[in-house]
Amino acid sequence: MKGLLFSIVILSISTVQAASLYAGKAKAAAVCSQCHGVRLTSADAPFPPLAGRDEEYLETALKQYRDKTRVSDIMNNIASSLTDKDINNIASYYSRLKTK
Numbered sequence: 001m002k003g004l005l006f007s008i009v010i011l012s013i014s015t016v017q018a019a020s021l022y023a024g025k026a027k028a029a030a031v032c033s034q035c036h037g038v039r040l041t042s043a044d045a046p047f048p049p050l051a052g053r054d055e056e057y058l059e060t061a062l063k064q065y066r067d068k069t070r071v072s073d074i075m076n077n078i079a080s081s082l083t084d085k086d087i088n089n090i091a092s093y094y095s096r097l098k099t100k
């Protein structure tokens with residue numbers, strides 16, 4: 001019981017953090033990595049790499065895709081389902097990844 005209460009406290013603390021690397025990682029693995037890879041895109045893939053890129057840049061790009069000020073059929077579609085928090089989490093996750 002004590003253990004359970006403790007976990008609930010930890011969970012509540014982590015959800016109020018500005019960015020959750022864990023949530024960003026889960027989303028990246030489930031969605032983005034299919035095209036962008038995790039650390040590196042595959043050599044013949046036409047998709048820009050995201051790992052180790054500037055966090056602000058990634059956030060801005062995703063928001064532009066979401067409001068369609070940057071046009072890409074694929075990314076407009078994907079970004080339309082992302083919340084500000086998703087974008088924040090994903091950008092902070094990818095920007096912290098080392099490329100090697």
Ligand code: HEC
Nearest residue numbers: 031032034035036047048058061062071072074075078090
């Ligand atoms: C079905 C393939 C596909 C998936 C899945 C996908 N992307 Fe993309 N992404 C692309 C393509 C293609 C481009 C290049 C679009 C363009 O020309 O602007 C791109 C571009 C981007 C860029 C701009 C990179 C740059 O150098 O300017 C970002 C940031 C990005 N994607 C993030 C994401 C994130 C985050 C996810 C997961 C939520 C994701 N993408 C999922 C195909 C994909």
